[in-house]
Every structure is written in C-alpha cells, then in structure tokens.
Amino acid sequence: MSPLHLGVSLQQRWPLDDGAAVLRAARHAEDLGFDHVAAGNRLLESGYAVDGHLSDPLVLLSAVAAATTRLRLLTSILVVPYSPAVLLANQAATLDYVSGGRLILGVGTGWKQDDLEAVNVPFGERGARTDDHLAALKALWTQRPTDFDGRFTTLRDAHLGMPPATPGGPPVWVGGHSDTALRRAVRLGDGWYASALDAGELTDKIGRLRKAAADPADADRLTIASVQFLSPPGFPGEVPSERRPLGGAKPTAASVVDDLGRLAEAGLTSCTLWIPSVGGQVEKAMDWIAAEVVPQLG
Structure with a gap:
C-alpha cells in the first residue's frame, strides 16, 4: 500500500477584508506537513454555502506559491473549456515555472451551464473542448x-x-x-481525480478505469486521487447532502483514520480534505487533523 498524501482545500469563506488570511492558512498547512493545497474554479456564484468564495485557482495558487516553499499546488478542479488552449497552457506553465515545478493541474469539463454560457462555451461542447485543449496542452509542453x-x-x-x-x-x-471521464483520464491524464467516494465505490471505479484502458497498465500508471469532505469535531460545516463526509456524520479521529485507511487500501494515494467551515476556523481544523489523525496513519 502506497503512502497516502494529505492536502487541504483553500476554497473557503475567507474574510473579504483580509486577503492575506488564505495565504496564512497555506503557510500553516506547509508548517504542519500537509502535502498540498487546492483551489477550485467557478466563475459565478452558485448559491451553495459550501463553495465559499470562488477565486481564480491559477491566480490564487500563484500567490500561494510565493508564500510557501514546499507545498504542491493543486487546481481542484480547473474547468478546461473556460479558456483557450494556448492561454491555459501558458498560464499553467508560468505557475509551474514560478513555483519550481509544484503545480498539479486537476481538470474537468465543468457542470455549471451559466458559467459556460458566460464565456460563450455551448454546454454540449464542454467534453469535446476539454479533449481538444488537453491534447493541445500536452503538445505545447x-x-x-x-x-x-x-x-x-x-x-x-x-x-x-x-x-x-x-x-x-x-x-x-x-x-x-x-x-467518458475515465476514458479521458487514461488517454490524456497522469492521474484520475475522484470526488467523495467511499472505499467500495473507489474500488469499483478503479476497476472501470482499468477496463477503459486498451492495456490495464495504462490505467495502473495513473495517480489515484480524491477530494473528501471533512468536518472535524468542534468545526461543523455544511456538507452537500449527497456526499458522505469522511469519518461519518459525527467523525472522530478513529473513524476518519479508518475511512482513510480503507481508501488507501483501495488504491488512493492522494487525498484533498475539503473542510467546509468558516475560513478563520480552517487552521484550527488543520491542527486537529495533524495532531489526531496523521500520527495514526503510519
């Protein structure tokens, strides 16, 4: 079983009068030994409280790159059709350059029709545009x-x-x-990024990922990563009703460790923890994870 790398999502409701709060949180994550921080990509407010403030991930992670030295920088998720391929290739390469090669590009097709329409992308073309742009990125790089x-x-x-x-x-x-997404990961990706699956669901999807490949080795080379919602004891946050939070509805350190262990046994190697609390509480929640969960993971 490979070691499980833990990261933290920065998609929170940060105080609008303190733009440095998110950078302090990123530095704190680095000090605590987390592997990466992540930033999402929406354009227009969604109405979902869990979304937090919807900053641009490449801009935000560029600031985080300057404030940190070791943390990997993950877009979770960058919506590929929002930008022309050449623009996205140059932006991502620039962030990779200034961060010393710390960028991971977590990507997707997008699902919010109003966001896509706002940038003149027909909703029905988002998959084809994603395939086109990812292939163009690889060629340009x-x-x-x-x-x-x-x-x-x-x-x-x-x-x-x-x-x-x-x-x-x-x-x-x-x-x-x-x-379709699994086939895209095999053809065009270096990893597959899941969302809030339990160990049984993850095992099933990895099996489907291998079936989607012409050669199972093409799937086995992929990093298996996932975002998971976690509301540590004392740090309640709104979790989407269709998503089971890590550790269950009333998590303890033991139940979180158990869930993470099962996910790692199923094949997960990187996990982004999305802590849907008010921004000011995220650092304290990270302290709890570092003190109570990480030592038990081995």
Whole structure:
C-alpha cells in the first residue's frame, strides 16, 4: 500500500477584508506537513454555502506559491473549456515555472451551464473542448515548435511563450466518474481525480478505469486521487447532502483514520480534505487533523 498524501482545500469563506488570511492558512498547512493545497474554479456564484468564495485557482495558487516553499499546488478542479488552449497552457506553465515545478493541474469539463454560457462555451461542447485543449496542452509542453490540428485548436510552428519547469508539463489529474471521464483520464491524464467516494465505490471505479484502458497498465500508471469532505469535531460545516463526509456524520479521529485507511487500501494515494467551515476556523481544523489523525496513519 502506497503512502497516502494529505492536502487541504483553500476554497473557503475567507474574510473579504483580509486577503492575506488564505495565504496564512497555506503557510500553516506547509508548517504542519500537509502535502498540498487546492483551489477550485467557478466563475459565478452558485448559491451553495459550501463553495465559499470562488477565486481564480491559477491566480490564487500563484500567490500561494510565493508564500510557501514546499507545498504542491493543486487546481481542484480547473474547468478546461473556460479558456483557450494556448492561454491555459501558458498560464499553467508560468505557475509551474514560478513555483519550481509544484503545480498539479486537476481538470474537468465543468457542470455549471451559466458559467459556460458566460464565456460563450455551448454546454454540449464542454467534453469535446476539454479533449481538444488537453491534447493541445500536452503538445505545447512537449514539442517546440508545435503543430496541432484539433476541432477547436489549430497550431502551426508554435513556440509557447513560457516552457513549464516540469519536463513534459505539470501532471494532469482528470476528474469525473462517468465512463467518458475515465476514458479521458487514461488517454490524456497522469492521474484520475475522484470526488467523495467511499472505499467500495473507489474500488469499483478503479476497476472501470482499468477496463477503459486498451492495456490495464495504462490505467495502473495513473495517480489515484480524491477530494473528501471533512468536518472535524468542534468545526461543523455544511456538507452537500449527497456526499458522505469522511469519518461519518459525527467523525472522530478513529473513524476518519479508518475511512482513510480503507481508501488507501483501495488504491488512493492522494487525498484533498475539503473542510467546509468558516475560513478563520480552517487552521484550527488543520491542527486537529495533524495532531489526531496523521500520527495514526503510519
């Protein structure tokens, strides 16, 4: 069983009069030994209290990169169709460069129709645009000059303005539970990123991931990662009703450790903890995780 790397989502309701609060939380996560911090990608308010403030992930993580030295920086999830492929390739490569190769690009197709329509992307094209853009990103990061022919992106003798620090570009973790998303992860990703699955569901999806590959080895090479909701004792937060929080409705350190252990046995190697509490409580919640949970994980 591989070691389980724990990270923390920064998608919280941070105080609007204190823009440095999120950076202090990221530094605290680094001091406590967490593996990564994550930032999500929505454009318009959704009405869901759990979403917090919807900052741009690449901008926010650029600030976090300057405030930290070791933490990996995960977009969770960056919606690929929001931006043209060349723009996204250059932005991601720039963040990878300034962070010293710490970026992980967690990506998805998007599901909020109003967000997609606001940037003139037809909802029915989001999957095809994601496939096109991810293939173009890989080409731009690995070929110089780049020639590329896609449905939405055409490049001739293109030299990306900023090469990434990571050879071949930052790792791409493809999110989604559908068979289409699993096939996309095998074809275009370096990892698969799940959302709030229990160990049994994760085992089933990994089996489907291997079936989606022409060769099971193509699936076995992927990093298996997941976001999980966690409201530690004393730090209540609103969790979407369809998602089971880590450790159950009334988690204890033992129940959280048990859930994480089962997920690791199922194949999970990286877990992002989304703590849906008010921003000011997140650091204290991280303290609880570091003191009560991490020592029991081995």
